[in-house]
Amino acid sequence: MLIQKKKIVALLLVTLLIISVLSLGCTPQRRPDTTPVPNNQMTNPNQTSPRDPMTGPQADANQRNRIVADRVKRQAPEVRDVSIVFADRIAYAAVSLEEDVSEGRARDIERLVSEAIMDEENTVDRVYISMDPETFRRLEGIAKGIEDGRPLTGFLNEIEELFTRIAPTTRR
Numbered sequence: 442m443l444i445q446k447k448k449i450v451a452l453l454l455v456t457l458l459i460i461s462v463l464s465l466g467c468t469p470q471r472r473p474d475t476t477p478v479p480n481n482q483m484t485n486p487n488q489t490s491p492r493d494p495m496t497g498p499q500a501d502a503n504q505r506n507r508i509v510a511d512r513v514k515r516q517a518p519e520v521r522d523v524s525i526v527f528a529d530r531i532a533y534a535a536v537s538l539e540e541d542v543s544e545g546r547a548r549d550i551e552r553l554v555s556e557a558i559m560d561e562e563n564t565v566d567r568v569y570i571s572m573d574p575e576t577f578r579r580l581e582g583i584a585k586g587i588e589d590g591r592p593l594t595g596f597l598n599e600i601e602e603l604f605t606r607i608a609p610t611t612r613r
Contacts, residue, residue, distance in 0.1 A: 503588055509534075509557045517550050524581040525558065526600060528593055530566040532558045533600055535577035547572055569604045576603050 510523040513536075521537040534554050538547065555568045571577070580603065583596045 505561050506584070509554070509561050512557045512561075513550070513554055516553055517546075519546065520550060522577075522581075523554060524577060524584050526580060526584050526587065526593070526596070527562065527565070528597065528600065530564055532562065532565045532568045533580060533604055534558060534568060534570045535580040536570065536572045537574065537577045538572055571604065579603055 505527075506523075506525045509525060513523050514520050519539045519542045521539060523534060523536050525532055525534045527533075536550060536554060538550070542550070551570045551572070554570055558568050559565055571580075579599070583600060586596065587593055
């Protein structure tokens with residue numbers, strides 16, 4: 442009796458194994474999209490064109506950065522410069538300040554930067570702000586790289602490291 446139960450269980454397990462292998466092995470193959478492209482939209486995927494940082498979405502980002510920086514500098518003369526990188530719905534900002542800015546004034550400037558960014562770019566949900574000189578230098582380099590046509594995705598790890606390492610102020 443015990444041997445018969447073992448045979449039945451073994452037979453069921455083998456049957457389930459065969460069914461699962463067949464169901465996984467018989468999935469349809471993915472095929473490339475064969476939707477025809479109109480003649481006036483044909484492109485060569487190997488063709489490269491020079492990137493002009495003053496056209497397209499990056500030009501808009503550069504312009505937004507300048508607008509925010511100019512607004513903040515008008516309202517807070519202690520600010521030397523502001524560097525901003527937009528990534529999805531997050532803005533990363535680093536502020537370069539003059540020497541001897543009080544802690545209270547620095548908090549006011551953080552609020553000002555956050556408000557200026559949120560006013561200029563209404564799709565931003567969160568703003569990370571740092572007033573660390575090294576972070577400013579590195580974020581400025583990242584912004585320059587993006588402006589020169591390098592993709593933001595190449596900088597995401599560095600940005601994440603910058604803004605988690607120093608625990609910057611987060612504004613919503």
